[in-house]
Amino acid sequence: xxxxxxxxxxxxxxxxxxxxxTALFNYLFAxxxxxxxxxxxxxxxxxxxxxxxLASILDGLKWLGFAPDEEIVFQSDNAEKHRQTALKLLxxxxxxxxxxxxxxxxxxxxxQDIADKARKQxxxxxxxxxxxxxxxxxxxxxRAEAGEPFAIRLxxxxxxxxxxxxxxxxxxxxxxxxxxxxxxxRSDGHPLYNLAVVCDDIEMDITHVIRGQDHLTxxxxxxxxxxxxxxxxxxFAHLPLILAPGGxxxxxxxxxxxxxxxxxxxxxxxxxxxxxxxxxxxWSAGEEQEIYSLDELVEKFSLDRINQSNATFNFDxxxxxxWTDDKAIWMNxxxxxxxxxxxxxxxxxxxxxxxxxxxxxxxxxxKDWFESTVDLIRERFYTLKDFSGQGRAF
RNA sequence: GACCGGUUCGUCUAGGGGUCUAGGACACCGCCCUUUCACGGCGGCAACACGGGUUCAAAUCCCGUACCGGUUACCA
Numbered sequence: 139x140x141x142x143x144x145x146x147x148x149x150x151x152x153x154x155x156x157x158x159x160t161a162l163f164n165y166l167f168a169x170x171x172x173x174x175x176x177x178x179x180x181x182x183x184x185x186x187x188x189x190x191x192l193a194s195i196l197d198g199l200k201w202l203g204f205a206p207d208e209e210i211v212f213q214s215d216n217a218e219k220h221r222q223t224a225l226k227l228l229x230x231x232x233x234x235x236x237x238x239x240x241x242x243x244x245x246x247x248x249x250q251d252i253a254d255k256a257r258k259q260x261x262x263x264x265x266x267x268x269x270x271x272x273x274x275x276x277x278x279x280x281r282a283e284a285g286e287p288f289a290i291r292l293x294x295x296x297x298x299x300x301x302x303x304x305x306x307x308x309x310x311x312x313x314x315x316x317x318x319x320x321x322x323x324r325s326d327g328h329p330l331y332n333l334a335v336v337c338d339d340i341e342m343d344i345t346h347v348i349r350g351q352d353h354l355t356x357x358x359x360x361x362x363x364x365x366x367x368x369x370x371x372x373x374f375a376h377l378p379l380i381l382a383p384g385g386x387x388x389x390x391x392x393x394x395x396x397x398x399x400x401x402x403x404x405x406x407x408x409x410x411x412x413x414x415x416x417x418x419x420x421w422s423a424g425e426e427q428e429i430y431s432l433d434e435l436v437e438k439f440s441l442d443r444i445n446q447s448n449a450t451f452n453f454d455x456x457x458x459x460x461w462t463d464d465k466a467i468w469m470n471x472x473x474x475x476x477x478x479x480x481x482x483x484x485x486x487x488x489x490x491x492x493x494x495x496x497x498x499x500x501x502x503x504x505k506d507w508f509e510s511t512v513d514l515i516r517e518r519f520y521t522l523k524d525f526s527g528q529g530r531a532f
Numbered sequence: 533g534a535c536c537g538g539u540u541c542g543u544c545u546a547g548g549g550g551u552c553u554a555g556g557a558c559a560c561c562g563c564c565c566u567u568u569c570a571c572g573g574c575g576g577c578a579a580c581a582c583g584g585g586u587u588c589a590a591a592u593c594c595c596g597u598a599c600c601g602g603u604u605a606c607c608a
Binding site: 146147148150180181182183185186187236238240241243248249251252253255256257258259262263289290291307310311312313315316317318320321322323324325326328330331332334335350351352353354355356358376378379381383385386387415418419420422424425426427428445446447448449450451452460463464465466467468469475515517518519 | 533534535536537538539542543544545546547555556557558559569570571572600601602603604605606607608
């Protein structure tokens, strides 16, 4: 069986550094096993999805060199199928209509609200206390026909547990009692994330789901859906998270541009160098080598060498020299001074062009001088930007 | 709160019962090279969260505590 993995970003922002690493690990795993690397855009949240962020994500993937092996799938295109699946589960009695009016949630401090509410409930919360869970089929049908809005929830069994063998974290279990009857279909008819993901992963014949550890609890919910559908589940591999200094979550709101891939490209990073750096955040080949070409990464990558603890991406917003991780900067400098000159020249040319410092003579009668100059000065530079900044003097 | 993860130098990590007075890399400091800077070479500083067990032997296995993170949505 050939392996098939997918990178599934939601187009609600640019390509986050953590997502970029998830894409990288998916890519490396696919290539290492001779499988396929696919991309699926999770655009079921139509309110928040935008064209710009989609373009920016695709741009980031391209820059890093991860070309999908098949056409990109848009999750919203499959909404009807997802809906049918929910209806089928309803028909089979594995899901039920919930007529509880939709709660209006203010977008603001939603996370906080949910946590507060959960705290108040303590451990007394009964996940099976929905009054519509055991509504008779006749009554349910009647209310639906009368036009009363409803969401469709999965009917999770009273007792039992989900379990799976995570390729990174090992054996995982969760009691049904700790999982709520999750909503499959919203009252406006739109499928929800967990349903859509499972349907699409089945549809796309995904064999390995490699994603951030923040999805660990979703995985148990998704397994419930696989079971309700009578489908075999893929292998799951959860990745440790990348955190901000101090072990806090890395977020755009708080940390700004630092978390965006485009920042690195624009700051004069070399894609190979940044990819190399990313590969070493949460994975190691167990040897002392640290500089790896893409081919070497593909060859040496394996899921069981991914480590289980979150990594801190170190930077200091108040320090110009330390604006991003020291090691990332070092690695970029290392690439600049050791890579083939033939590969470096085009990058320098592009940088100079962007800064209006390029002269056609550099490719013509001053070619030799230009190349030897680049070769000479590159060993003191950290980024491509230095060629247009400090390199000006030459 | 509940459930689930995690914890080795400042940071990324190696190590998964004896080879650990814990290895490498980045950063930092010193020396050498160099007219200067950088590169390079050599050296230094610096870590097994804590407490109990198990064992002849624990960074490594078990239990507890602490701390950190994730999740707890008709978001993804």
